[in-house]
Amino acid sequence: MSKKLIAIASTGGHYVQLSRIMKQANFDSNDILYVRTKVNANDTPSFENESLIEDVSRDTLIRSPIIAFQMLKLILKHKPKWIITTGAMPGLISIVIGRLLLRKTMWVDSIANTKQLSASGRIAKKIAHKTLTQWPDLVGENVQYKGRVI
Amino acid sequence: MKVLVTVGAQLPFKRLIEAISDINKSLNLDVFAQVGEDSRDYDGIQVIDFLSSNEYKTKLDWCDIVIAHAGMGTIIQCLELNKKLIVVPRLAKFGEHRNDHQLDTISRFEPLTSSSSLMRVCRNIDDLKQILEEIEPLSETNDFFTTAKEKDTENLGEYIKKMIDDEV
Numbered sequence: 006m007s008k009k010l011i012a013i014a015s016t017g018g019h020y021v022q023l024s025r026i027m028k029q030a031n032f033d034s035n036d037i038l039y040v041r042t043k044v045n046a047n048d049t050p051s052f053e054n055e056s057l058i059e060d061v062s063r064d065t066l067i068r069s070p071i072i073a074f075q076m077l078k079l080i081l082k083h084k085p086k087w088i089i090t091t092g093a094m095p096g097l098i099s100i101v102i103g104r105l106l107l108r109k110t111m112w113v114d115s116i117a118n119t120k121q122l123s124a125s126g127r128i129a130k131k132i133a134h135k136t137l138t139q140w141p142d143l144v145g146e147n148v149q150y151k152g153r154v155i
Numbered sequence: 156m157k158v159l160v161t162v163g164a165q166l167p168f169k170r171l172i173e174a175i176s177d178i179n180k181s182l183n184l185d186v187f188a189q190v191g192e193d194s195r196d197y198d199g200i201q202v203i204d205f206l207s208s209n210e211y212k213t214k215l216d217w218c219d220i221v222i223a224h225a226g227m228g229t230i231i232q233c234l235e236l237n238k239k240l241i242v243v244p245r246l247a248k249f250g251e252h253r254n255d256h257q258l259d260t261i262s263r264f265e266p267l268t269s270s271s272s273l274m275r276v277c278r279n280i281d282d283l284k285q286i287l288e289e290i291e292p293l294s295e296t297n298d299f300f301t302t303a304k305e306k307d308t309e310n311l312g313e314y315i316k317k318m319i320d321d322e323v
Binding site: 118 | 164226312322
């Protein structure tokens with residue numbers, strides 16, 4: 006069955022925020038496919054609508070194609086209208102793949118970035134359909150404030 | 156007193172684990188620490204590199220106090236559980252993170268804390284023992300933040316729901 010959206014983030018703070026925002030949004034749980042990065046080789050999904058992908062950071066950019074391919078497969082399989090992410094690098098890659106596959110894309114910058122958008126967010130705002138910050142004073146070109154996770 | 160230490164899913168934070176191991180020589184607390192890729196041996200505390208999300212939830216329920224890096228994930232989870240939390244920011248000058256955004260994070264949250272709030276900020280690792288001793292006797296029904304955050308009329312979740320539903 007196709008999903009309304011894929012919500013993807015790196016495991017840890019990014020994913021905690023994304024999960025909380027999605028809970029507040031109150032979608033039907035079957036509308037969302039959650040995707041997070043593997044913490045280690047033994048990591049497995051913790052619930053039904055969750056998929057895992059490999060991890061990548063700025064230090065391991067060489068692994069980007071693996072994630073790009075994994076996201077490509079997930080998007081083709083679940084046909085979401087929207088891709089939404091709180092970061093970090095795997096989220097940025099997902100935005101790029103999402104755009105290539107003509108999906109709507111949204112970047113919600115982490116609440117931890119209080120002084121400027123994250124490095125990935127500064128790239129994402131040029132690519133994503135919608136870029137949100139969680140701090141009103143960081144609003145700028147293509148970047149809006151629509152509330153925060155806490 | 157049961158203490159969960161967590162440094163998050165990415166980088167180790169040896170300065171914090173070392174300090175806790177030191178403090179515990181005199182306090183003798185039941186400490187379980189998630190330390191990341193850190194092969195050092197620490198005395199008197201139990202360590203693991205990573206926890207699965209289910210194991211992590213179990214440990215969060217088990218503990219009385221969380222001591223953590225200043226990561227938003229930990230702050231949000233402790234807020235949701237109204238759990239005592241001490242955050243210690245990672246510092247770029249010690250190679251603990253790429254930049255000092257954890258200092259920026261705590262600058263935003265520190266004004267919401269006080270000696271009676273369940274969340275405390277520890278800027279100087281030498282103060283950790285004292286903060287631990289201050290937070291320990293607090294009632295678990297105290298407020299996580301003592302000062303309410305400024306009124307915010309925007310609701311991020313509602314906004315996203317509306318936008319996505321309208322466009323589907």
